[in-house]
Amino acid sequence: MRARAGVLAVLSVILALGLVWAAHRRPVAMPVVPRAPGHCVLPTAVMLRTHMMLLRSVREEIVRHDARDTRFRLTGCVACHVEHTASGQPIPVNAPGQFCATCHTYVGVHLDCFACHAAVPETPGKFGGLRGQGAVQAAFRIPRALRGRFGASGAGGGR
Amino acid sequence: MNDKERDEPSRDGAEIEEGPDSVRRGLLKMAGAVAALTLAPGVTVFARDLVLKGQHKAKGPVRYGLLIDARACKTGCDACVRACQDYNGLSHDPGPDNAQWIRKVTITDEKTGFTRSFPMMCQHCAHGACVDVCPTGASFRRPDGIVLVDKHRCIGCRYCLMACPYKARSFVGRVVKDQRPWAPRGKGTAEGCTMCVERVEAGKLPACVAACQKAGHKAMMFGNLHDPKSAIAVRLSEVATTTIRADLGMAPGVHYRGI
Known part of the structure; x- marks a missing residue:
């Protein structure tokens, strides 16, 4: 009986501490994603939700069915979205x-x-x-003719 | 004869040369009138029209291949090996766990002392053993004849390393850093010569061939074996060449002269 009361006391202390922590916790800030110049191959909202599917299906086409001119290849993403240090060195896109x-x-x-x-x-x-990096970027920029299809402002930003 | 899944040889009517497959196809053709072969109750093999009509004899428009002139290849020169390593981001160190896409081989006839040195790499076979044994379909042959590893599918079982009679495949056993953008490679996958597929698609020569030309030896020739007007096809029709272990019936795309 005494042991059970002890366990209950400990649990309620933990619960109380948890509630205090939750009340004082600051919400996790939304990530601030570095912006790339120019237009993405698809609107940002579409890319946010479907980039993993695009990459997955397109990799099949690229590797196995020699469709290497596709706009959705990973090297194109990296070429646009890479940031550079002050001295001009590229920073890996998967770095923190x-x-x-x-x-x-x-x-x-x-x-x-x-x-x-x-x-x-x-x-x-x-x-x-x-190819030079600029050429890669140019190759994956969305064609002007296609931009209208995704809304008046073009391809939806350069994210 | 599941051509639909093993789509590489049959896609766009790419060629099938003499090999184990054509023997099986021949057997199927004999059963052509039936178009289906009952192996056991409930187990029936259906032959596709493509096989029965003999269209498999048609050659695809492109099959990339190499012609290596062992007479011109210089003993001690490793320009092709270096170029491959530099271009594809491989280590120069010939350590036991470093990938080797191309290597120099020296053969000697023990009776006569005749010695030749020449490069060996993936022979880009029409019926590669690596493609046959791969349990996931990661080892595959493109319609243009280049044999690649789809590393998205490779599970690192190393069957292809065992199966390849040319020892052309390597296994990546350690974490790889600083890959070239055009040559993704990572731990736990098999890999081999890609014939510099992205250079070829851009109309350039594979790195090894370019390096051999630059070194002034001109021992390597690259081109489309199925274009009768291509320099390599013309040369192959004029001079005596051989493929290594032709007896295996894998129809390599790399031809040698002078061995």
């Missing part, structure tokens, strides 16, 4: 506070694209790469 990591940390979803894929774009002229 960067484009991919910001949201994925907030929602607690593990991001493993970059276990294999490069998280920085190719450096022009280095290792005999195919």
